[in-house]
Amino acid sequence: AQTVTQSQPEMSVQEAETVTLSCTYDTSESDYYLFWYKQPPSRQMILVIRQEAYKQQNATENRFSVNFQKAAKSFSLKISDSQLGDAAMYFCAYIGGADGLTFGKGTHLIIQP
Amino acid sequence: NAGVMQNPRHLVRRRGQEARLRCSPMKGHSHVYWYRQLPEEGLKFMVYLQKENIIDESGMPKERFSAEFPKEGPSILRIQQVVRGDSAAYFCASSSNRLAANTGELFFGEGSRLTVL
Numbered sequence: 001a002q003t004v005t006q007s008q009p010e011m012s013v014q015e016a017e018t019v020t021l022s023c024t025y026d027t028s029e030s031d032y033y034l035f036w037y038k039q040p041p042s043r044q045m046i047l048v049i050r051q052e053a054y055k056q057q058n059a060t061e062n063r064f065s066v067n068f069q070k071a072a073k074s075f076s077l078k079i080s081d082s083q084l085g086d087a088a089m090y091f092c093a094y095i096g097g098a099d100g101l102t103f104g105k106g107t108h109l110i111i112q113p
Numbered sequence: 114n115a116g117v118m119q120n121p122r123h124l125v126r127r128r129g130q131e132a133r134l135r136c137s138p139m140k141g142h143s144h145v146y147w148y149r150q151l152p153e154e155g156l157k158f159m160v161y162l163q164k165e166n167i168i169d170e171s172g173m174p175k176e177r178f179s180a181e182f183p184k185e186g187p188s189i190l191r192i193q194q195v196v197r198g199d200s201a202a203y204f205c206a207s208s209s210n211r212l213a214a215n216t217g218e219l220f221f222g223e224g225s226r227l228t229v230l
Contacts (some may be wrong), residue, residue, distance in 0.1 A: 004155070035217055043202060045156070045221035052216075091155050095215050100146055100172070103155030 002027045006104035021077045023092030032096025034075045039089040087111045117222035125228045132192040134225045138207030145188040150202040195229045
């Protein structure tokens with residue numbers, strides 16, 4: 001079974017600084033996708049960024065980028081120039097089989113003004 | 114173009130009652146996924162449905178829980194004889210096809226929060 005582990009229950013960063021959220025996963029699949037979702041207080045899940053496992057190049061979306069280390073099964077999210085609106089729960093997720101998305105337990109990101 | 118619509122947003126039930134949660138997918142989407150989020154946890158997959166078919170229910174509890182997605186109308190997640198442990202946020206997501214869902218083209222609703230007294 002696939003598992004996704006987020007070892008940081010909470011992270012805090014000063015506005016305009018950079019923060020990195022960690023995620024590791026376990027799978028026997030060779031082809032899969034990884035995602036970071038943001039869940040603000042409204043509770044809606046918003047896709048932030050995704051990475052295809054067969055692509056070596058790290059995905060980037062504006063201020064959000066990932067560090068994908070396939071051999072280490074690591075998939076961290078870097079948020080540059082943090083903004084107050086980035087405050088939310090962030091979930092790392094995996095899909096590679098038939099069981100839908102597998103989510104980590106989340107990291108609560110606090111932005112200090 | 115409305116997104117995924119879930120209702121009710123909040124539902125309170127007493128132990129032993131039934132809870133019905135509804136999900137209308139995005140226009141043009143025929144694939145629906147239900148997830149449950151317990152407090153301080155990530156979302157856990159429950160069931161995947163296409164119109165009139167259950168494709169994968171490997172995440173559904175064996176008893177009291179059922180789901181359907183009829184030809185007409187929303188998808189329904191039904192919980193019979195609710196217990197306190199059923200208190201959670203239930204999220205629905207939709208996609209246009211299975212491949213789209215696997216590549217991240219999965220759109221979530223805002224969830225339905227069930228509280229069992």
